[in-house]
Amino acid sequence: MAENGVSPNVMFAEEKTGWTGYVEWEKYPEKKLLAQNILASHKFSPIPEFQFVPLPDTNPVLIGHRWKEYHEALGLKSIVDFSWKTVLKEKPDLIHLLDFPYNGETRRDQLLTEKLTPNKYHFIRNHGGVPDIDKDVYELEITGLVNRPIKISLKDLQDINKFPQEEVTVTIQCSGTRRIEQIREYPGDGDELINAPWGEGAIGTAVYRGVSLKKVLKIACGGVKPECKHLEFFGADTYFKKGQVYNYAVSVPWRKVRQSDEVILAWKMNGVDLPKIHGYPLRVVVTGYIGARSCKWLTRVNARSDESDGPVQSKEYLYYSQQIGKQNARYSNGFSIQQMPVSSAIISPVDKQVIIHDGFITLRGWSYSVNSGHVWYAVPQENMTEKHYHAWRLWTIDLPVEPEGWLEFCVRTWDSSNNTEPTFVRSAWNWDLHVTSSCHRIKIYSVNRSRPATAQRLKEIEDRGEEFAPLSKPLEWSLEGEEERFRISQRFPREPEN
């Protein structure tokens, strides 16, 4: 065991000094087997049901009992504790959808502050605990189908004389963004790692600074071998799937990396060092792909001829066609989700809001498409944030609204190829509840103060020192004088004369 760096008083020790919370699994099949046996000897908590019942009205919303128990069973409880401490320090204001592994969503008002999401408010979707890595001892390993496998320090990667640096504005989103819309109408797969019931806030935009992965492979490794078709990324976090233990691992096609310098190894986010919870000291940022591919706490890049066989790549983030579900889902009949389709959301107002207005209602939200060239129906160009190739645009529009009562608003976006969004949630339901890219819809209750009858009622409410809201609370006074009511009912009787 000493050769694996395992000290006698812990079951599974950290791999390297200065890399707290990082246990290397992939290089040690015997450790994986031992962990598998330990897990098999435990009973774990059931996975909570939250799809067919209302979501708890708590924060954190859901508790990751089982994922914590997995870590505890392997003597890794300190990872759980450090992760939550980091949440409280770095992300105190998020909606904590799941406490461990941490999944937190940006609050709506903070989502629309500006084009770049402040780091403190940027959403988080982690798959394991947060490791605590000393950047001075950090090194990245590059293995597999490269001409020259290497280990390289962060200092060297940051040396401007060795590698040119890149800055790129990137919207990252979870493929589960807006999942709650699918859950509400058509529940789907649960998961031992709870798939968070995301709203519209599992998306955020930042400027990342780092080096082009393509250039690192070329300059430091002498390029990749001809058989290389995929680049696999390993994170320092520990992952579980159906009784086995892994390091977090995903892959992207080499073609994606080769095509541009926009797949980067990043150490800065909006001008400061990556927060620990975002992958400090080094993460991958894959533009245009689901957040899961932008591996945090990167330990290794592995060039290979096929996709990663890690469970996150090969058994999760799969998109199933509509007649596939619990009764027939396999891994090989799902389609791996990599790029995200065009999508959008209305962030303000919110669903079922009552709005008192004077004939115009302001809508605000985000729109996202890969590869730019957006056209937004009816939103004036000057009401959108700046264009980028890989970032959202925030928008605002004042809609003329004359009618009263319940109205429905829906937003859709086109990209430069005229791809647009499916119309209803139904059109894009899939068993694992990913990629909710159908038109986002809200209902609002319109109260148009520019109508005299409405203005009069609002004044009466105000004169009595009362509030219009909540909508469903009845007014406690008579809506009409008895004489007036009688006069009108006589003038326009319900029943005709004959």
Added chain:
Amino acid sequence: MAENGVSPNVMFAEEKTGWTGYVEWEKYPEKKLLAQNILASHKFSPIPEFQFVPLPDTNPVLIGHRWKEYHEALGLKSIVDFSWKTVLKEKPDLIHLLDFPYNGETRRDQLLTEKLTPNKYHFIRNHGGVPDIDKDVYELEITGLVNRPIKISLKDLQDINKFPQEEVTVTIQCSGTRRIEQIREYPGDGDELINAPWGEGAIGTAVYRGVSLKKVLKIACGGVKPECKHLEFFGADTYFKKGQVYNYAVSVPWRKVRQSDEVILAWKMNGVDLPKIHGYPLRVVVTGYIGARSCKWLTRVNARSDESDGPVQSKEYLYYSQQIGKQNARYSNGFSIQQMPVSSAIISPVDKQVIIHDGFITLRGWSYSVNSGHVWYAVPQENMTEKHYHAWRLWTIDLPVEPEGWLEFCVRTWDSSNNTEPTFVRSAWNWDLHVTSSCHRIKIYSVNRSRPATAQRLKEIEDRGEEFAPLSKPLEWSLEGEEERFRISQRFPREPEN
């Protein structure tokens, strides 16, 4: 006070001996004013919010604190207590949507037992407490625009030598039936008397026995005067509206009564005396009209030239067009709801049910239209219960269902004039949330065992001693062997060669 029968030790005494729980208000303006002053001096509980938040998972679902407090403030707590005792005795199995005034819905399985709903399971929508009336002292008063005002005992009404008797099979429903569909999508008006969040069970069918009201008016009163256009019914129950006290009062057009012998004064329901909670000893049954017009515990029939100005008739059960709501609703811009439109519901399966089948799914439900002549699309005639002019038909159909995953079923009914139902809840939303007659829709998750892949998965689940349900609970074992997954991913790679 003695002349009103008020004993010195109670605030508002019962009107007549043997009529426990009946306080007459309408004849005594000074009593009404006194009660109004007492109510004005009290603070009452707020009305619970249940439209914008999930319904409590309790039985009773909602508690009528305020309505109880109104009764208590006037010294009528014994009415509240007797009502609940009667519920527990006569309706123990209903879903108690509101404890007081009692509103109870038939459970789904009991709704489909047979064409006639057993009395024990028939829904109840009361507007006040249940009085306890001795049938031997019972008398009905007939006043207003009749040629000869009378008082008549139950014994005389039941005398077959005086009046021919009628039996009629009638489906009675609350105009709030299926209100929950409107609440879920578009909340609306609350009410001091809580408007119950009815599902599809606020409907029931019974054979009522009694005398034709038309014949009683003719034989006992010498007919109505030419100015008579409406018949007003008073109940023994006490009612409240915005700080004032009333007896329950409603009206129907004289034309409706004159046209047929199907508006009856009934004392029997499915062959037995009316249960107390259904209006014992005598109630009105108005075929084809909302249940509210079929006045229970009838004290008086009053012939008049206009509609009742009681609040139940003039200020409630109003249907508003879609742009009318809290901001502009008056009483005179609503349309009084009398007849019910064509409607239907799927009772089995229920929404979001997972169904494992072999290519056919059985649907069951009810369909309702006034004046008969139904045509049900695709439901075979032999799969429907017998036709009546004023009753529902229960139906069942085996639908061939090949596809799997989430499917939506919707039911619609036509009447003999080809009236049919609006397609979506949206099409018929109205501020007071009445008359939810849009096509009833359910989603079910289909698992077709006649498909080999599905049969194999179901067998594997069974072999492991596990259950398919709940749908969202993940399977804890691998969905596919690793070799098989790899083989297929190599054969059909996600990324093309070029």
